[in-house]
Amino acid sequence: YKVACMCFSAINGSGPAYLSELLHVYTPSRTLRSSSDTRMLEIQQYKRKTHGFRTFSCFGPHIWNSLPQDLRHCSTLSSFKAKLKTFLFSQYFHPN
Template identity: 45%
Template sequence: MQTHISFIIKTCFFHLRRIASISRYLTHDACVKLVVSLIFSRLDYCNSLLAGLPASSIHGLQRVQNAAARLTLRKTKRDNITPLLRSLHWLPVNTRISYKLSTLVYRCINDSAPEYLQSSLDLYTQPSDRPLRSAADPLRLNIPRSKLASAGQRAFPSAGPSVWNSLPLELRQSPSLDAFKGRLKTQFFP
């Protein structure tokens, strides 16, 4: 995955330099649209595959997002990045990964995802010999055990349910995908 991440970082910084060269001719809204279309399309493409990677691997992608925020708001490297990301309503990269995984799991549970993804998730069933507190949670997913400690836990059948189970129950019971996305972004926003 490191070569893939390095290629994304290199490509994004190339486009950021090109946008920076014409930024004085752009309005704020045009700059934001350009950054979202050229940079975030690359950051978000297949980012659910990056779930479970160490923070050192994700750090380069976060640097790209930070540079994009500074470019769109015309700030320097010395400015604090957290208020900039908040003002643009951009989630940090590791949170964007969790957001995408949660959205995929929601779609799987509500039968709007591809069959191969739906078949990889199982609802948690309580052991019949003893009552557990998890019995009150109807949308809890089973996290399968994996043989490979690193790659197995990063696969969708393991990473998706672990992110899903960490969400509050009222969020998981959202009536529609749009309502779920809105509540999820509110939940994840720093």
């Protein structure tokens, strides 16, 4: 929940600048069906499995990209938080 909220703030420019610098918008090298989604983040590679994946620049985009598209395109932080809670509760109670 916290990581997704931090990613939302960083993408929309309301978060700290040092977090915004760690996240990069994914731009595909050719036209794909997923190219219409402008809120996908580029997942950076990491060298060590034990420490690299825990960094915000790797874990943040992984969490962000796993969210549904309508959730990533929310306009305000309050609507994002409300939809995120609903999504996470539905994932927990109905893990289909």
